Amino acid sequence: MVQDSRCESPSPRTLSRCAPWLLVLVTALAFLNVPQNGFVWEDMELVAENQFIRSFTSARSFLTPAYWRQGHVAPRRAYKPATMWSFAVEYKLWRLNPTAYHVSNVALHGANTVLLLALLRRLLDSRAAFIAALLFAVHPIHTEAVDWVKNRADLLSSFFILTALNLFVGRWPPGGRPNGAGLLEYSVSAIRRTRSSASQQADPPRADFTPDPKSAALGDRPAVRPGWRTAAALLAFVLAVTSKGMGLALCPLLVLYVLLFRHPSRWRSALVATWPFWLVAAIYLGFLSVFIKVDPPWAKAATLAELDAASAVRTGLTYIGLLAFPSGLNMDRGLTGGGIMGLGVPLALILLLMASHLLRMPAWRGATAFSLCWVALTLIPSLHLAQVASRLLAEQRLYLPSAGICMLLGMGTAALGRSPWGRALAMGLALQFAAATMHRGFDWRSDAAIWSDALRKCPGSARAHAMWAQAYTVRGHLDRAIRACRTSLSLPPVYTMAYLILGTALDQKGDSRAAMAALERTVEGFPDHAHAHNILGTIYYRLGQTEKAVAAFKTAAALNPFIYQPHANLGDAYRMAGHLEAAIAEYRRALQIAPSLVRERSLMANLLLRQGDFRQAAAEYESVIAVAPDHPELHNDIGLVYQNLGERPRAMAAFRKAISLKPKYPQAHVNLANVLREEDRVDEAICAYQDAIKADPEFAQAYFNLGDACAALGRREEAIAAYERFLVLWRGAPEFASEARASIQRLRPQRP
The missing domain is CATH 1.25.40.10 (Tetratricopeptide repeat domain)
Known part of the structure; x- marks a missing residue:
């Protein structure tokens, strides 16, 4: 007997099980070059130089309002303790290895892709859901959120939003038709009935809605403990808003889901289930206003006339253009009349035409409305009602809105059916996105690379020149950095922070007086910039202007009580002036902020030794040696303390340890x-x-x-x-x- 040599096609269940793993693999391949990148720009302040992530004890500050009012890089703007705690956990695991932080970001993005697939499988057919999740996995607009470590907030908040949505939908599944009829279907049916009743007397109108028999039988009563899903979703929502404020978008998304995907007869119970989320949102907003002192987006405008509607429209069109056609991605994009913003209008029209076509199809009507509203609801917070001085446009803000666009594109390609055209379109779009994502990933390998790319695409950007200068200051290319700063300051509008970068470069080059002048301009433009006052104080001190230096250090410490440098510098100034008690007090304050500081703790221990407080000096030296056991000077100093305490065996052991670490250490030999x-x-x-x-x-x-x-x-x-x-x-x-x-x-x- 001749058997059929053709292989059987995989079953739908097998394909369904393989889909999440395939998406994870695709995500890993698209972002394969990310782990080799380093820390860039604000990663330095938030992660690499952040003393608060270095112990769980100091990380408790992330829960306090005072940190977010004064200590954060962007004070009085947000409350994101969950994100900062994620950095503290990672520091505990692998210190400051940037590869590990990047891998975590890629893993979070992969998890978000799988969660989106799980959600869309409940709302769409499996093919459209997979295409949408695939496009989300490789969308180039995500490079800024995934490749930039500090944007963990967007990834983490999206993770908890999608988790909460999946839990809520699991508790309140789509009722009636599985295609998502809901509000739109009910409204269309009502309009048809109204027209029909106007022409003829008919029976009282009834909903043209046929519930799924199995769903109708089960109703809203899941088989096992329905309450845990709602409680877990509420917990996920709390974590979402404490990761980033965009988590508030979950509340309207839940209401939108209920109205579009559940039968009107079942709206009430599901809508009532959303009230805890609205309550948490109200508490969160009140907390921001009262304790963090966050101003609403429109607070910068004194009157309604000052609200810049044109800016909001331009921002929206630019974002739509980037979502639909992610080309020319740029770290420092401005609002201009051409480029991607110019494409925003036709691309928006094309998307609307696609949406209108899908809205005519009952099978896609509810899901299409959901995707459009998803984009609008998640994009609105990123539009500017009033002009702001920070980044007007940031690609990271499109991470969550892109899910709505991917839904729309997934349905659009799936609507073509299983024709070769539909498959070719989906595959071509995914490959194009993946190639662009991988190419963009190389631009994020370092500060110099990302800002060089920004300068190439926007040579008239004052900030891009300044940040490029900062990257070269770190690398020691001071002449190039100084030239770039002067170029930045010659471009309108003046980017005042360029004076800070210029002052730092001039100071490193040895031109302290020119550096002082540049930093004085910085504090004139930003009188609340604590780091600028601190750096200016160090220059004053170096020039012998001790009183002005101490005043600058005190100003910096008052502006930001969560940075240790002003206290350490005050300790140095008092120590050199012979004010030992004052120096010890300032070193203690620095160590309260950053307990892992080696230099400041050893200096304080040395001052205690000079004062004759040998017991306290020994305790401090033992603490610092526990953190830095390979410093021979510390072992030598604690040996002197033990010698003064009469503990000669411990003193000799300490001196011998110092000699073993540094054989050519004559003072340790003499002390022994x-x-x-x-x-x-x-x-x-x-x-x-x-x-x-x-x-x-x-x-x-x-x-x-x-x-x-x-x-x-x-x-x-x-x-x-x-x-x-x-x-x-x-x-x-x-x-x-x-x-x-x-x-x-x-x-x-x-x-x-």
Whole structure:
């Protein structure tokens, strides 16, 4: 018997199970080059240099309103403790390895793609859901959200929004027809009935809606514990809004889902189930207003006449253009009349034509309305009712709105049926998106790369020139950085932060007075910029203007009590002036903010040692050694503390540890020898002094102490030679030289 050699097609269930894994694989391939990238721009302040993520104890500050009012990079704008805690957890796991943070972002994006697929499978047919999720996975507009570590907030908030939606839809599944008839279907039916009743007397109107028998039988009573889904969805909503404020979009999306996908007879129970979400949203907004002091978006406009509707329209058209045609992606995009904004109008019309075609098809009517409203609801917060000084346009803000566009495109291609044209369109669009995403990923490999790309696409951007200069300042290319800053300052409108970058570059080059002038311009433009005051204070101090330096440090500390640098600098200033108590107090404040600081803790311990507070000094040295066990100087210092406390074995162990870490450390050899002499082990002490001289033949102190040790054993010639060598090398206090001469005279035999 001849058997059919053709393989059987995979079952729909098999394809359904493979789809999520396929999407995860596609996501990983599209963002394959992301893990090799480093930290860029605000990643430095939020992650790499953020002392608060370095311990769970200090991370508690993320829960306090004071941190978000004064300590955050963008004060009085948001409350995102969940995002910052995610960085703290990652720091605990892999410190400051940028690859790990990037992998986490890619993993979150993959999870969001799978969650979107799960949601759309409940609302669309499986083919449209898969195409939409596939386009979402590889959409180039997501590169800024995924490739930029600090945009974890967008990914995390979207993750919890999609989780909450899936849980809510699982608790309140679409009622009636599985195609999502809901409000639109009911409204269309009502209009038809009204027209019919006007022409003839008929029975009272009834909904032209045929519930699914299985759904009607089950009603709104899931088989197992329905309450847990709502509670879990509410918890996910809390995490969404504490990841980023855009999580508030969940509330209208839930109402929209109920109206579009559930039978009108079942609206009430599902709508009532949304009230806890609205309550949480109201509490969150009240918390922002009262405790974080966040101003509403329209607060910058004094009157309604000042609200810039034209700016909002231009922003919306630009965003629509980027969502539909993600070309020319740019880190520093402005509102211009051409380019992608010019494409926004025709692209918006094309999308509307596609949507209108789908709205005529009963099978896609509810889902099409849902996708359009999704885009509008999630995009509205990104439109500017009043002009703002920060980034007018940011591609990261399109992460969640892009899901609505992908839904629309998925339905549009699926509506073509299983024809070759439909498959070719879906495959071509996905491949084009994936290629653009991977290409854009290379631009995010470093600060210099992303800002060079921005300059190439927008050479007239003052900020792009300034940020490019900052990237080269970090790399030590100071002349190029200074030229770029001067170019930035010559372009309108003036980007005041360029003065800060210019001042930093000039200061590193050694031109302190020019740096001081640039930083003074910075604090004139941004009087509340704590870091600018702090850097200006360091320059004042270097120029000998101590009073102005201390005043600048105090201003910086008052403006932002969550940064340690002003307190550390005040401690240095007081220490050099001899005000030991004040210096210790400032170092303590710095360590309260950043407990892992090694330099400040060791300096404070040294001051305590100088004050004679040996017990407290020992405790501080032990704390800092626990953090930095490989610093030989710390072991040497704590050895001195133990010596003063009379704990000679611990002192010798500390000195030997310092020597093991740094064999050519003459002071540690001398200190060890001194303790050995106290133990009456003079021969061993002499060997230790000789080791110090081998480590540094010019170390005068070793010769003086060696002379004392040799004299104690009656080795006159060796003692005299050591003292004479000391007199040749010594440049310190004259009383030691006098003592050495007296010892020589005493040791030399007296002539008769």
